[in-house]
Amino acid sequence: MIPAVIATSSCDSLRDVSVPGTTRPGGRTARVAEAVFAAAVDELSSRDYADISVESIAARAGVHKTTVYRRWGSKAELISQVLAGAAGAAIPVPDTGRLEEDLRALARAVQALLSDPGRAAITRALIVGGLTSPEIAGVMSQFWAGRLAAISVIVDRATARGQLPAGTDPAALMHAVAAPLYYELLVTRVPVTERDADRGAAAALAAALAGVFVD
Amino acid sequence: MIPAVIATSSCDSLRDVSVPGTTRPGGRTARVAEAVFAAAVDELSSRDYADISVESIAARAGVHKTTVYRRWGSKAELISQVLAGAAGAAIPVPDTGRLEEDLRALARAVQALLSDPGRAAITRALIVGGLTSPEIAGVMSQFWAGRLAAISVIVDRATARGQLPAGTDPAALMHAVAAPLYYELLVTRVPVTERDADRGAAAALAAALAGVFVD
Numbered sequence: 379m380i381p382a383v384i385a386t387s388s389c390d391s392l393r394d395v396s397v398p399g400t401t402r403p404g405g406r407t408a409r410v411a412e413a414v415f416a417a418a419v420d421e422l423s424s425r426d427y428a429d430i431s432v433e434s435i436a437a438r439a440g441v442h443k444t445t446v447y448r449r450w451g452s453k454a455e456l457i458s459q460v461l462a463g464a465a466g467a468a469i470p471v472p473d474t475g476r477l478e479e480d481l482r483a484l485a486r487a488v489q490a491l492l493s494d495p496g497r498a499a500i501t502r503a504l505i506v507g508g509l510t511s512p513e514i515a516g517v518m519s520q521f522w523a524g525r526l527a528a529i530s531v532i533v534d535r536a537t538a539r540g541q542l543p544a545g546t547d548p549a550a551l552m553h554a555v556a557a558p559l560y561y562e563l564l565v566t567r568v569p570v571t572e573r574d575a576d577r578g579a580a581a582a583l584a585a586a587l588a589g590v591f592v593d
Numbered sequence: 594m595i596p597a598v599i600a601t602s603s604c605d606s607l608r609d610v611s612v613p614g615t616t617r618p619g620g621r622t623a624r625v626a627e628a629v630f631a632a633a634v635d636e637l638s639s640r641d642y643a644d645i646s647v648e649s650i651a652a653r654a655g656v657h658k659t660t661v662y663r664r665w666g667s668k669a670e671l672i673s674q675v676l677a678g679a680a681g682a683a684i685p686v687p688d689t690g691r692l693e694e695d696l697r698a699l700a701r702a703v704q705a706l707l708s709d710p711g712r713a714a715i716t717r718a719l720i721v722g723g724l725t726s727p728e729i730a731g732v733m734s735q736f737w738a739g740r741l742a743a744i745s746v747i748v749d750r751a752t753a754r755g756q757l758p759a760g761t762d763p764a765a766l767m768h769a770v771a772a773p774l775y776y777e778l779l780v781t782r783v784p785v786t787e788r789d790a791d792r793g794a795a796a797a798l799a800a801a802l803a804g805v806f807v808d
Contacts, residue, residue: 502724505779509717515782522781554796557776561768564720565775566737567730577805581769584803585796 413439418460461521477536481579489575543589550591554582628654633675676736692751696794704790765806769797
């Protein structure tokens with residue numbers, strides 16, 4: 379759900395993003411994908427989206443640009459997959475068995491990312507980019523749709539357990555968890571605290587239990 | 594609460610903003626203030642914040658720049674007052690006697706402004722400006738603080754009527770109403786509908802009644 383997960387180049391853990399569609403984790407294909415993803419994270423951390431190219435990513439990864447084009451097609455598609463992979467690595471989908479815990483874990487992970495100065499800056503840059511460039515807007519839309527699909531399982535599981543009213547719209551509930559945190563980051567510009575995260579999760583849960591998000 | 598209330602220059606109603614501190618509504622001082630505010634709205638509608646100056650506003654209003662400096666001190670202070678006045682004119686504080694109605698009226702007014710292409714574009718531009726320019730960030734912070742103080746009376750009245758748990762934090766509840774609408778405008782980029790407004794108001798109310806916003 380979070381573009382903020384793009385790490386600064388010193389954060390090695392975020393380079394270990396899973397590579398979708400890789401069948402042999404230790405194979406050459408996987409190694410190339412890992413190198414390209416790590417290079418893309420480094421590029422995103424150090425310059426504007428507009429200044430990044432498939433060529434610059436390929437050069438940093440030590441692979442030929444045609445390798446990148448063949449596999450990902452375009453810079454936009456590659457960056458979108460990088461964002462999704464990094465988000466998945468930094469904010470795994472919680473599965474505690476309790477909806478309240480899952481929502482709080484999710485909100486706290488978002489809050490932790492948005493209160494990290496470097497990652498919050500990248501998030502703001504990508505959102506500003508999305509508001510001013512149609513191509514970045516496309517990347518971000520694709521990223522958010524994928525993230526939403528991944529985390530909606532929290533809502534589906536809770537509904538199946540009878541912890542939520544039948545027919546609760548996963549997107550509405552997930553957006554309700556994230557919206558207050560992004561509102562503070564982008565609009566009111568006050569620091570986003572752990573208390574804000576807990577409050578946002580509790581508010582979203584109260585609304586969901588009251589049936590507000592039933593379609 | 595809404596920078597989106599800055600009108601396109603063809604929207605005359607938004608020029609009729611109230612002028613704080615004016616003791617003689619028909620007097621010369623009031624006429625000058627109205628002309629300056631209208632000129633500032635026209636400037637904001639037609640060019641970037643960075644390209645606007647006290648001089649350009651004064652010239653458009655047909656007054657001397659020293660008149661503007663003497664009264665408002667700086668471009669930032671003037672624009673902040675213009676935003677606050679325009680927001681107050683376009684989104685008057687609802688007072689229906691019922692909290693649920695007040696919150697829905699507020700959310701719908703925000704939604705109407707954010708779904709107007711011209712005004713949504715100005716809102717996005719000011720938010721992008723706030724994320725990239727410390728001076729615009731200062732203007733926006735001052736604007737939001739003033740708007741929050743104005744609309745918090747909705748919460749105070751409801752608490753006094755016993756319609757909300759004692760100790761409910763007005764800022765938390767007001768932010769909960771606005772956050773989902775801004776999240777859609779800025780992050781997910783889906784059109785903000787009247788249904789979103791009603792849902793956001795209902796979600797904020799359910800959370801408030803559950804005591805989530807008690808300090």
